[in-house]
Amino acid sequence: MLGSTSLRWYSPDVANLIEHKKARLDYEALEELEAGLELLGIEVKSLRSKRGKLDGAHIIVRGGEAFIVGMDIPPYQAGNTPKDYDSARTRKLLLTTKELNELASAERQKGLTIVPISVYNKGNKLKVRIAIARGKKKYDKREDLKKKAVKRDIDRLMKER
Numbered sequence: 001m002l003g004s005t006s007l008r009w010y011s012p013d014v015a016n017l018i019e020h021k022k023a024r025l026d027y028e029a030l031e032e033l034e035a036g037l038e039l040l041g042i043e044v045k046s047l048r049s050k051r052g053k054l055d056g057a058h059i060i061v062r063g064g065e066a067f068i069v070g071m072d073i074p075p076y077q078a079g080n081t082p083k084d085y086d087s088a089r090t091r092k093l094l095l096t097t098k099e100l101n102e103l104a105s106a107e108r109q110k111g112l113t114i115v116p117i118s119v120y121n122k123g124n125k126l127k128v129r130i131a132i133a134r135g136k137k138k139y140d141k142r143e144d145l146k147k148k149a150v151k152r153d154i155d156r157l158m159k160e161r
Helices: 041-048 097-108 138-160
Strands: 014-019 027-037 058-062 065-069 091-094 112-122 125-135
Touching: 014 041, 027 097, 027 112, 041 125, 058 097, 065 097, 097 112, 097 125
Parallel strands: none
Antiparallel strands: 014 112, 027 091, 027 125, 058 065, 058 112, 065 091, 112 125
16 A cells, blocks of 8 residues: 555555655654645645655744744746745644644643654645654664564564465
């Protein structure tokens, strides 16, 4: 379906477009939310062709609205792009008031951050999966990598049988 990704929120009509690959390694997701994105037409076309980066992106809440900062979406066709287009501009997230309040309270808490995990198609709309997360310590990352290696070895042995 979607490669080796085994997240529970995927369904057959959802196609993953771009993903923050290091988010699962660097952060421990406490809660995940789905949000809409306010995009330009050239950004939608670019994302649907799986071009864009979430590395280094994060979510901020200001004035009762949420924004994604640091997400890079290159133009779909460089020749047809307006001269004042900024590929790393701040983009607004579309969330309910309850979700915005939850994000604002999480942002105020020390040690928590809000990171985008992936951008995907849901029907004909583009959505972003965001997580309220806590940064992992170095030893937590090592432990996760060890568990992953052990699981891979076990799977390899089971496959040989």
